[in-house]
Amino acid sequence: MTSGNDDPLKDLLHSARQRSKTEPLNNTPTDSGAVEGAVGASVPAVPQGLNPLDLLALPQAQRDLVNWLSRQKQATLSQIQTALNSTPQVTAQTIRDLKQAGYVREALVDGHLNYRVAFSGKISRAAQNLPEAIWSRVDLDNSSFLKSIPLFRDLPPDIFKDILGKLEPRTYRRNEVIMWQGEPNTMVRFVKSGIVGMTHFNPHDANKRILSYVKQGEILGFYALQVGHIQSSPVTATALSEVEVLALKREDVFELIEKHHVAALALNQMLIQRVITLANRSDGSADEARLALVVSVGEGYGVTTLGSTLAMTLAKTNGQPTVYTEYPTSDKLPALFGFPAEEKTYTHAGGYQVKVLENSPGIPPAVRATLILDELRGEYPNMVLGLSGEMDDSMSYLLERANQIVILTPPTPDAWKKVSALVNRLKNNTSPDRTRVYIVVNRPLATLSGEIVYGQADLDIPYMDNLPSLASHRQDNLPPQFGRAVQALADRLGRTSRITIYIPKRLEDNPIDTTPFVEKTLKFLATLFKESAAIKDESQRMTSSGESGIISETIYTVRTYVTQSELDKHLDTVLDFAASMKNELDQDALAIEVNHKFMLI
Amino acid sequence: MGEIISIHSFRGGTGKSNVTANVATQVALKGYRVGIVDTDIMSPGIHVLFGFDETRIQKSLNDYLWGKATIEETAYAIHEVAGDDPERSFLKKTKLWLIPSSIRTAEIARVLREGYDVGLLNEGFHTIIDDLQLDYLFIDTHPGLNEETLLSIAISSALIIILRPDQQDFQGTAVTVDIARKLEVPKLRLVINKFLADRYDEKQTREAISQQYSAEIAGVLPLSMDVAANASANIFSAMHPDHPWSKAIREITENMLG
Known part of the structure; x- marks a missing residue:
């Protein structure tokens, strides 16, 4: 049968190729007349997926497989082999070819490896004739994203433009495998949106462990940057949401960092940060360690009171050995708690122990801090350390390993300035994946009871004139508000990961009552993370809307603190x-925000 | 797993949406769970046959393709919504869902301007079959051939190509049939619409066209003033079950289910 044309598909395919040339950052078909990815043809570096128009030009074996698989949602290798009545070797080879071309993708569904046909291509009936101004808006989107990555931020404009042209975009659906462990990795990918889970996949273990997450603005596959032979990926990267990445060939990154030292330094910083995060997670201590540090911005703001009460509450809540001590010196503790100075360990009736630290003269302060912490860890699953005096470098080891840092401050403007400085300093010593910092306003004097809080505090303790002495304090004789505040801190210790969901309260041009959604979110988080309370808050922010200009938006934030394993x-x-x-x-x-990383769903 | 049936024509004006709505309804009246997706985003229309207008379509396929809705949220249970209308009470007996395209000017313009991702469309088809436990999903495609229509053909287990007895339709249909063969559509059927029954012999025409395309004819729909007078206001085959046009629709239905 003919249609009056020897090859009725020729024109159709030609027009598709012409069209894709007009699409920015798209690299599907070539001019050669062959479809990239067909056996024997050159393979695109970051395949986009199969444009339905190109399906017709696939080699027969590949077309047979795609013809069957595209009528399924997904299928395993054995299902495909059975359907095609083929041998395992031929089926596997065809899958490999299609996968290499980017036309078939792997998805992990309930722990089983499945294959899906990845269709791509924009329906752009009129868009092929779009003016350049419109396309430049699409490019600008990538450009803005790229500017947010330190590696590219300070590049000269012409180099930046050159890099922009080399980036290859690709989107992944949920569960799709972006990168397999063991596969040679030649691309560096920048996550433009979504969240990627890095796992070590084991077919015999459905409970694979997520080693880390890669989120918006972060690098995926930095192993590709090892100089010399191409390094295999040690982990499997799977899309946990819809994920959009921009990929760059490793050679292009090498060229960039060779020519531009500013980029090399930025990349160095990004990689170091990643190594620290991975190290923190891989030592497995995040969930086990219970180290809380209590620090204040001046003398007499209640470090010992809050720290020891926190230790008592932890001991009661967890039923585990708990210690309270102070660093660098704990000499005043015997007098405060009323036990003989020669006793180095005092068991408090509230269920925790107070420890007096050895002064260890002659040992450098930084070394002493490591010895103290290692010794305490061996004995106590829960440790609370009050930090006294000025913060110095010897405390870095403690700060880096803390799960919780509580900053105590009175509600005065001067004190609040010190809090801001301290928080900034702590950013250099702590990782958001491991350590949570809480600001607690304390009012140790009656004159402070009516003072306004100048910043955003996590907890606010009122003035208390009936506080029991340190020796006699117990869970049941604490002022209720103080007891609740300390209990909240105890509950969050170990819950080092913070999840925040942002829900608009009201948009000025479209008033909606979102309270039911907030309640629903609170309920959802409380149900999912049973031992962790979800908290709602409300704040105002200014945002730029393309249609309405600058608009004021009130936002509800619903947040919860969870353990790493949760x-x-x-x-x-x-x-x-x-x-x-x-x-x-x-x-x-x-x-949604996870450990200070924003992502848009 | 439910089957996907695409209804296609190379050119516009063949009565594609009308045939899709009628065949899908007849399949649903047989007790099957049926979905219809209007992928003719540029010129949507099948919703009209089920009594839908702009006020009743809150979320459409466009919202799904732009990430503003899940595919389930765009599916309207026709048996619940249209069943309140006495003229459409027959729909109450069905399990029939419609995923309409937007008929808002701005949203159609946005498709013209920005296009959409066919990969997402494919995912949506499979998701809705699973979620609504559909036996059949009918895709009312855009006329002609492009990425979207090829995708529909590629993922369909059955394809109906509608043509009129017209030389332009004949040539275009040849291209579509050729593609469907290459994509190994398991069941390929032709439907002749607007057939001049008083001028040509139906049996001879069936044989000639079937032979020319090496494809089975699922049915021949006569050119009918009664159908034209219905003006796509309702499902004609359900309203007038004894009409010759309706009988031809049922013949097509039986053929597709057989």
Whole structure:
């Protein structure tokens, strides 16, 4: 049968190729007449997926497989082999070819490896004739994103433009494998949106452990940057949400950092940060260690009172050996708690121990801090250290390993300035994946009871004139508000990961009552993380809207603190919830924050 | 797993949406769970046959393709919504869902301007089959051939190509049939619409066209003033079950299910 044309598909395919030339950052078909990715053809560096128009030009074996697989949602290798009545070797080879071309992707579904046909291509009937101004807006989007990455931020404009042209975009659906462990990795990918889970996949273990997450603005596959032979990926990267990445060939990155030292330094910083994060997670101590540091911005603001009460509450809550001590000197503790100075360990009736530290003359302060912590760790699962005096470098070891740092401050403007400086300093010594910093306002004097708080505090303790002495304080004789505040800190110790979901309260041009959504989110988080309370808050922010200019937006924040293992286990569920909330609110995007990393769902 | 049936025509004006709505309804009246997706985003229309207008379409396929809704949120249970209308009470007996395209000017303009991702469309088809436990999903495609229509053909287990007895339709249909063969569509059927029954012999025409395309004819729909007078206001085959046009629709239905 003919249609009056020897090859009726020729023109159609030609027009598709012409069209894709006009699309920015798109690299599907070539001019050669062959489809990239077909056996024997050159392979694109970052395949985009199969444009349905190119399906017709696939070699027969590949087309047979795609023809069958595209009528399934997904299928395992054995299912494909059975359907095609083929041999395992031929099926596997065809899958490999298609995968290499980017036309088939792997997805981990309930721990089983499945294959899906990845269709791509924009329906752009009129868009092929779009004016350059419109396309430049699309490019600008990538440009803005790239500017947010330190590696590219300070590049000269012409170099930046050159890099922009070399970036290859790609999107992944949920569960799709972006990068397999063991596969040679020649691309460096920058996560433009979404969240990627890095796991070590083991087919015999459905409970694979998530080693880390890679989020918006971070690098995926930095192993590709090892000079010399191409390094295999040690982990499997899987899309936990819809993920958009921009990929750059390793040679292009090498060229960039060779020519531009500013980029080399920026890359160095990014990689160091990643190594620290991985090291913190891989030592497994994040969930086990219970080190709380209590520090104040001046003398007499209640470090010993709050620290020892926190130790008592932890001992009661966890039923584990708990210690309170102070660093660098704990000499005053015997007098404060009323035990003989020669006793180095005092068991308090509230269920915790107070320890007097050896002064260890002759040992450098930094070394002493490591010895103290190692000794305490061996004996106590829960440790509370009050830091006295000025903060010095010897405390870095403690700060880096703390799960919780409580900053005590009175509600005065001067004190608040010191809090800001301290928080900035702590950023250099702590990782948001491991350490949570809480600001607690304390009012040790009656004159401070009516003072306004000048910044955002996590907890506010009122003035208390009936506080029991340190020797006699117990869980049941604490002033209720103080007891609740300390209990909140105890509950959050070990819960070092913070999840925040942002829900708009009201948009000025579209008033909506979102209170039910806030309640629903609180309930969802409380149900999912049973031992962790979810908290709601409300704040105002200014945002730029393309249509309305600058608008004021009131935001509800619903946040919770969870352990690392809880985060690994339930992040998927939280992302699902956020996606459904976004749809219910009829928003283009919903913001979610995990350990200070924002992502838009 | 439910089957996808695409209804396609190379050119516009063949009555594609009308045939899709009628065949899908007849399949649903047989007790199957049926979905219809209007992928003719540039010129949507099938919603009209089910009594939908702009006020009733809150979320559409466009919202899904732009990430503003899940595909489930864009599916309207026709048996619940349209069933309140006495003229459409037959729909109450069905399990029929419609995923309409937007008929808002700005949203159609946005498709013209920005396009959409066909990969997402594919994912949506599979998701809605799973979520609504559909036996059949009908895709009312855009006329002609482009990425979206090829995708629909590639993922369909059955394809109906509608043509009129017209030389332009004949040539275009040849291209579509050729592509469907290459994509190994398991069931390929032709439907002749607007057939001049008083001027040509139906049996001879069936044989000639079937032979020319090496494809089975699922049915021949006569050119009918009654159908034209219905003006796509309702599902004609359900309203007038004894009409010759309706009988031809049922023949197509039986053929597709057989």
